[in-house]
Amino acid sequence: MSCNSLMLNFQKWRFMMKRWSFVIFLILVAASLQAQTWRQVATATYPYFADVFLVDTLRGWAVGSGGAIYATNDGGITWVPQASGTTADLKKVFFLNANVGFVGGYSRTLVKTADGGMTWQPTTVVEIPETGASIRGIQFTNALTGFLLSSESGKNGRVLKTVDGGNTWTTVHYVANEEFNAFSFNGSNGVVVGSSAAVLYYTTDGGQTWTKAPTPSLGGFTYTRSDIRAVHLFTPLVGYAVGWGSSAAGLQPSILLKTTNGGASWVYMTQDSADRTYDNLYAVVFKDTLTGVAAGGGTRGSVVLTTTDGGVHWHRANVPSGVALYGVHYSKSLFLIVGSSGTIFRWLNLSGTPNLVTKIPGSTLYALRFVSAKVAYAAGYGGVILKTTNGGETWSGKYLYANGLSPNIQDIYFVDERNGYAACSYRMVAKTTDGGESWQMVLPDTVSATTASYGVYFTDNQNGTVVGQLKSGTDIIYHTTNGGQTWTIRTGVVNKALRAVAFGNALKGAAVGDGLKIVYTSNGGSTWSASSVSGVPGSLASSNLRDIAYLDSSTAVAVGNKIVLRSNDGGASWTFVDSAAEQLNRVSFRRIGANLVGCAVGNKSLLSTTNGASWTPYLLDTSIVNQSLYSCAVDYSGYPWIAGSNSSIYTSAPVTSVRDGHATFPQEIYLASNYPNPFNPATKIRYALPTAGRVVLNVYDLLGRHVCNLVNGFNSQGVHEVVFDGRGLPSGVYIYELRFGNAVARNKMLLLK
Incomplete structure (x- = not known):
């Protein structure tokens, strides 16, 4: 055999080996749909x-x-x-x-x-x-x-x-x-406080012997508990102790006690009615004989009290926070206050409003909304509000603070980048007109812990609806036509708590709630009627629904405890679509050109859809997304964003960050997961280049056969996006491959018809 023949056979063999190696690679990696390339963009x-x-x-x-x-x-x-x-x-x-x-x-x-x-x-x-x-x-x-x-x-x-x-x-x-909570020493004198006003001890000999102090009277108020949680013996004789307070179990003022004899006896300090607080106090410190600070709170907002007359009068400071504060200390004119959610306040001279040092307070994020391609908001426990102005690459946080309160935020809705509303625990609804910088209460709060606003939706700046619970087992619907200045109230339509509300247009809307209950309106929220639900398996007949989203003016999807429902008539009637492995907490849709992109998030899962009728599980990378999930959104490019506890936000969108006015480019090629995935008929593929150069982007089937070429030419440095249209192709897994110089990256996508 000639050298030429040998060379030709060798080249054919090498080509076939390369071809079969590539096919084997495709078969191995396509055995199951690969998880999306997820990254975390925010955390506490x-x-x-x-x-x-x-x-x-x-x-x-x-x-x-x-x-x-x-x-x-x-x-x-x-x-x-x-x-x-x-x-x-x-x-x-x-x-x-x-x-x-x-x-x-x-x-x-x-x-x-x-x-x-x-x-x-x-x-x-x-x-x-x-x-x-x-x-x-x-x-x-x-x-x-x-x-x-x-x-x-x-x-x-x-x-x-x-x-x-x-x-x-x-x-x-x-x-x-007996349970001990705190102690304080000054010289040879010391005091111990504990789980009730009856647990008060003092020593005058450096702790060698202890005597129980008499139980003080508590100002004539009725207390179900009287825990004393903190104490500061400022001098050997003068000290202060603070503790229990509650508005949920009747109005029980925050306990403030004072001793002037080293803890041998204590006197209850009655707060002035105008400044009276009803929250637990967890910390107290005195700077001098007259000036002191106590901190606590947590049910409807943080509580910080100050006195400048040795505890005769206590005044509540404006502290924009919704969490419990557990520690306070000072040096000269500087006070630091810390608490849950990683909250740190810095306060000079006890004047003005304490400065929140924490960039992103920790929170369970119950709501996540994209308002534009660049601006999005997330909100949740403790009144935390997170905001991005660069498409989600960086986030900053603060607390909703309206009329001195920062309750838990159950839902948010923004009409545009600046005008938005928040539905909160204790019924409160707050409004912002400056992009979340400040908030005004438009629906007042209540002290009832069983009253809550769970869902909010506005069709424009003036017309909006809030749904929730008046009391256990009783629905309530609030409707405004003047931006929250006044509200009409409807209750008792289905006698179950309503958890979410949405509108398909200015007239058609629906709200979902516990016990598979749904109500709908066809006149913009002026009147509401119970919807019908059919086809639900018996095991899911009493499932609690948690969220609703409209695909268009007539089509809507509702999700809840292991269930997905769909309506084709604006919300008047609903049919069972699918079951889920667990409770689904949120659902979101966005139309991207001719494509509809949707996702629903559960405690540990994420589902995707292109029509709301069939749903496919995402394979989340548990090394990155490793917690319960409570909210989701689809951005203006069609990528999913999900949020959970500890202010954690994740996305499969590629990096497009901008820092200090300069684009941030990758150090190597980056091939993002396509979105949506699964898709029908089209999907977007994004990739990023570290430098300018020639790029080839091809699509193959599972046998390694070339399907189409998407890119073949010179590309600039940075992020690029192309659309792959699967019309005319059968359902199945396809591989898209990016080549840039000597670098190669591959991902899988699923066409599902």
Whole structure:
């Protein structure tokens, strides 16, 4: 055989091997539809904080969940994490000086530093016999002498003392059937407070002996509980304690107590009626004999009280936050306040409004809406509002604050980038006209915990509908025609809580609720009637519905507990479409040209659709998306966005960020997942190039046969997008391949007809 013949056969063999290798690769990777390329674009800035401590106006520490210790060297403006060496939740922090500090937490955990937090050494205080006890108080009077307070829930309150810098501890006070919450020492005098106003102890000999103080009267108010949660003995004789308050179990004012004899007796401080609060207080500190701060709250907003006359009068400060605040400390004129959701406030001279340091507070995000290609909002627990102005690449957060309240946000709707509404717990509805910078209450709140506004939708700036629950098992519908200035009310249409509302046009709308109940309107919300539902399996006959979205003026989809329904007549009648593996919390649709893109999100899943009639599960990358999901949206390019707890937002949209006015380009080629996927008939494919150059983008079937060429030519640096039209092709999995220089990237897509 000639050399030419041998060479020809070798080339044929090499070509066939390459062809079959590619086919084998396609078969292997197409065995199941590959997960979308997901990325996280937002999360909470900080963890839950339980306490804060300042050694001067620059240096301080905040501690909290999961062993978190954060330090500041600029007075609380910026914070950096420090390695604590433990994952236990931490509750208290105390520094003897700028170098020596102690942090205590759950499971008897005590962490110590001798170098200002550069290194921490965790230990277990074995002298506390209760393994489930948490360390709730730490205070040192000098380098050798210090105290710990520990307790379990409802029992085993204990005070321990060290005389060797914390190497060993001895119990100096123990009560088996009482829970201790906090303590404070000043000189040889000390006080302990606990799970009720009857749990008050004091010592005058450095903790060697303890005496129980008489139970104080509580101002003539009726209390179902009287937990005392924090105490500060400012001088050896003068101290303040704070605790329980509630508006849910009757109006029970926040408890404020004062002692002038070292804790031997306590006097209830009655708040002025105009400034009276009804929330738990978790922290108290006094700067001098007259000036003090107490912090707490959490049901309808944070609560911060100040006094400048030694507790005779307390005034509520304007603090734009909806979470419980657990720690407060000061150095000279600087106060720092911390709490859940990673909230940090910085307050100078107790004047004006405290400044929220936290860029993104943590929240369970119940609602997510794209208002334009660039602007989107997310909102949820604690009144947190997140906003993006660059298409979702970066987000910033704050708290909805209206009329002194920041309740949980159940739903949001924006008519445009600046005008929007929020439906909240305790019935409140708030309105913004400046893109969320400020909010005004347009539907007043109530103290009833069973009254809530769950869904909101406006067809224009003036006409809107809010749905919710008047009380357990009773629906309520509010309708406005003047932008929320006045409302008409309808209740008792289906006698179930209504959870969401949407409109297909200015006239046709529907609301969904518990027990498979749906109501509809054909006159813009002036009147409502019960809808009919058919074809639902018996096992799902009482499913709770959670959300609704319109595909057009007549077609709508509702989702809920393991169920998907569809209406073709504007919401008057509904038929069963599909079941789901779990509860679906939100559904969203957007029309992109001739294509309709939809998604629905559940606790651990995401479904996609192109028509609302058939749904396909996404294969989420659990290494990235690893939590329960509560809201979803489709952006103006057709990509899905999903949100969960801890202010986490994810998307499969490619990176298109802009920073400091300059485009951010990838370091290597990036081939995004097509969207929608599955699709019918068309889908979008995005890719990004690190530099300009020649690009080839081809589509193949599973046998490696070339289907079509989408790109073949020179492309500029940056992000590009093409449309693949599958009309004329059979249903199935297709491979799209991007070649750029020596780099190759492939993804799969599913055409489903």
